[in-house]
Amino acid sequence: MTNRIPGAESWRAPAGLALLLVGVFVALVVASPVLGRYWPLLLLSTIAALPFLQRERQDPRLLPLRSPAVDDGDRADLAGRDLLVGPALRASAVSLPKVAAVKGENEDAYRIDTERGHLAVADGASSSFRAAEWARMLCATFVEEEPLRRARSDSWIAQATAAFRDGTQQPSEWWSTEAAHRGAHAAFVGLGVIQGERDLVWRATAIGDCVLVHLRTAADGREPVVTAFPIAHSAAFPVNPMLLSSVADGPPPVGYIEGTAALGDVWLLMSDELARWALRGHEAGDPLWSLLSRGGEPEIAAAARTARAAGVMADDDLTVVRCELVEVDMRC
Numbered sequence: 001m002t003n004r005i006p007g008a009e010s011w012r013a014p015a016g017l018a019l020l021l022v023g024v025f026v027a028l029v030v031a032s033p034v035l036g037r038y039w040p041l042l043l044l045s046t047i048a049a050l051p052f053l054q055r056e057r058q059d060p061r062l063l064p065l066r067s068p069a070v071d072d073g074d075r076a077d078l079a080g081r082d083l084l085v086g087p088a089l090r091a092s093a094v095s096l097p098k099v100a101a102v103k104g105e106n107e108d109a110y111r112i113d114t115e116r117g118h119l120a121v122a123d124g125a126s127s128s129f130r131a132a133e134w135a136r137m138l139c140a141t142f143v144e145e146e147p148l149r150r151a152r153s154d155s156w157i158a159q160a161t162a163a164f165r166d167g168t169q170q171p172s173e174w175w176s177t178e179a180a181h182r183g184a185h186a187a188f189v190g191l192g193v194i195q196g197e198r199d200l201v202w203r204a205t206a207i208g209d210c211v212l213v214h215l216r217t218a219a220d221g222r223e224p225v226v227t228a229f230p231i232a233h234s235a236a237f238p239v240n241p242m243l244l245s246s247v248a249d250g251p252p253p254v255g256y257i258e259g260t261a262a263l264g265d266v267w268l269l270m271s272d273e274l275a276r277w278a279l280r281g282h283e284a285g286d287p288l289w290s291l292l293s294r295g296g297e298p299e300i301a302a303a304a305r306t307a308r309a310a311g312v313m314a315d316d317d318l319t320v321v322r323c324e325l326v327e328v329d330m331r332c
Contacts, residue, residue, distance in 0.1 A: 025104040035329035089114040091222035108319040109135035111143045117193040118143045123271040125185040134184030148192025148203040157251045183247030200261035206230045209241040211275035230255040234280040
């Protein structure tokens with residue numbers, strides 16, 4: 001499943017469809033004995049409306065990041081507030097299954113909520129019990145609970161564990177029962193971009209070998225400043241990473257990082273094999289940041305096929321959630 005960056009799609013397909021619909025509309029009007037005499041006026045009105053319809057389709061309005069002072073009960077009163085002018089997150093995702101995967105089989109999961117300012121990626125361990133469901137539960141709980149709004153908090157993990165156990169049916173086959181006892185396992189990385197009273201901060205938390213990369217334009221405007229967390233080098237990925245388990249009494253050590261956020265910042269949340277490939281390219285002086293932050297699914301899939309054929313990428317699920325901090329004016 002892919003959510004593309006707004007404006008990345010070509011305008012030709014929707015414009016062609018719109019013209020086709022106008023043609024059908026005009027034909028129906030001309031054929032009508034009642035409306036036929038007014039067809040020139042109706043045609044001109046429809047054509048005049050097309051640019052406005054196209055602009056709304058290609059440029060969806062972004063919601064400003066929520067302030068800590070604004071709760072759900074206040075949202076109806078936002079129309080005249082200064083919060084309608086300010087920073088917002090533009091986010092999308094690309095998730096590709098293994099080459100040999102059955103249709104729809106993907107143990108990676110992600111969740112995006114740009115209004116809350118929380119995004120997540122989880123990589124379910126393929127050999128564990130219901131790994132994809134566990135990965136989805138971790139991402140959903142993280143975003144709903146917004147734990148990074150309160151700085152460091154891992155209470156959401158216990159909530160995800162309880163919800164997963166409550167929603168898991170007991171298997172009947174002996175091998176499934178044994179797998180259920182071993183539990184589901186997943187690596188995880190989550191990002192929160194928080195609007196404070198004076199400035200913006202970004203916070204991230206990670207368990208295992210999912211990776212967040214923070215990109216900021218350098219002073220010379222060329223190569224971005226790159227911060228990678230919790231793994232900063234392609235050779236540093238562990239063979240047996242610590243993972244979140246659905247049957248553990250508590251989580252393993254949870255990593256945190258925090259920094260200031262600025263307009264133009266880009267964050268990439270990646271599952272392990274994609275992150276390893278990206279860091280390797282960065283270290284070799286052949287960065288993939290532009291592809292991963294703005295490329296569509298076909299472009300990323302083609303690059304991944306080439307990397308696999310060259311033996312520099314393993315056949316694994318690949319997921320990237322990418323978001324950018326932009327400024328919007330909702331009053332326009």
